[in-house]
Amino acid sequence: MSGHSKWSTIKRKKGVADAKRGAIFTRLAREIVISSREGGSDVDSNFRLRLAIDKARAENMPKDNIERAIKRGAGEDKDGTVFEEITFEGYGPHGSALMVTCVTDNRNRTVPDMRHAFSKYGGNMAEVGAVGWQFDRKSYFAFPSSQLSFDKAFELGIVVGADDVVDGGDTIDIYAPVESFKTIADALHQVHVHPDEAGLRMIAKQEIELDVDSTLKFMKMVEAIEELDDVQDVFHNVKVSDEALAALEAA
Incomplete structure (x- = not known):
């Protein structure tokens, strides 16, 4: 199951993301719009939005772009575009x-x-x-093992009810039920772990x-x-x- 995260890491190293910066900004903005539309513009109560904003910031997306996407999703920016x-x-x-x-x-x-x-x-x-x-929908987190050892990540996974914690060498993957997403995200945040990837994924059975x-x-x-x-x-x-x-x- 860790092949996807390894391939994502390879793509980052190869600079694919940098070569397609504009496309990435568009994708991130749409995720912010959808998150804001479904859960509101308050990042404290809307974790999906908080995650989308964190991803955007990690890609150095301009603050104005982020704020505009939030307003568009919340209906405060009447540009007529419906996603x-x-x-x-x-x-x-x-x-x-x-x-x-x-x-x-x-x-x-x-x-x-x-x-x-x-x-x-x-x-x-x-x-x-x-x-x-053929797929199960699960919460998924991937973060550098330099931020948290596998043993500690495994212990955290047991506490928060994860289905699996995978040691990928440089990266640690956590798989969990959909309903555990916010619980795990908050737990990682408390131990100062910043995931490279986090979201709901379709995992092949x-x-x-x-x-x-x-x-x-x-x-x-x-x-x-x-x-x-x-x-x-x-x-x-x-x-x-x-x-x-x-x-x-x-x-």
């Missing part, structure tokens, strides 16, 4: 399954863009529910393992989908082996 969340389900090559979450202001743009990205790499879109049953070449081709598909403007997250059931991670890092 909605959409989850797409689909199949990739070699029996792979994907769940894609989007935030869009134009469904008629997003749907064909998504369909094209799937078909270009040998995949296809699926009906609602056709793929979702059963992963499939491909050979290195097939994994590389599959990850190209994932990257192509991730690069679409409206995409927030991509989840899949492919286990990325250490050999495939090394090949991805060298690419």
Whole structure:
């Protein structure tokens, strides 16, 4: 399950985020808008919003952009733009399954863009529910092990009711029930841990393992989908082996 966080770390090291700063700001702003719209603009009572703002600050997003996104979500900025969340389900090559979450202001743009990205790499879109049953929705946190040792993270996980705490070397991953998200986030905050990633994720109930070449081709598909403007997250059931991670890092 830790392959995703390892690949995210590799992408950060390769500077992919810096090369697409504008796209990242757009994605972060949309997450702030949706969070503010659903839970209000008070960061003390709306943890999803607090998390979205923390992510934006970590990417050096300008303060004015953050405040404008909060106001837009709360209905204080009447710019006429209405965003909605959409989850797409689909199949990739070699029996792979994907769940894609989007935030869009134009469904008629997003749907064909998504369909094209799937078909270009040998995949296809699926009906609602056709793929979702293969995934469990869980709270997910990933943070550097330099901030908290695995032993202490494991102890914290037991106290807050985590399902699993994974030692990934440089990174520690915590998986927990959805309803435990705020409890774990607050517990990490109290011990001065600042997650690189935190949110609700779709975790595959059963992963499939491909050979290195097939994994590389599959990850190209994932990257192509991730690069679409409206995409927030991509989840899949492919286990990325250490050999495939090394090949991805060298690419």
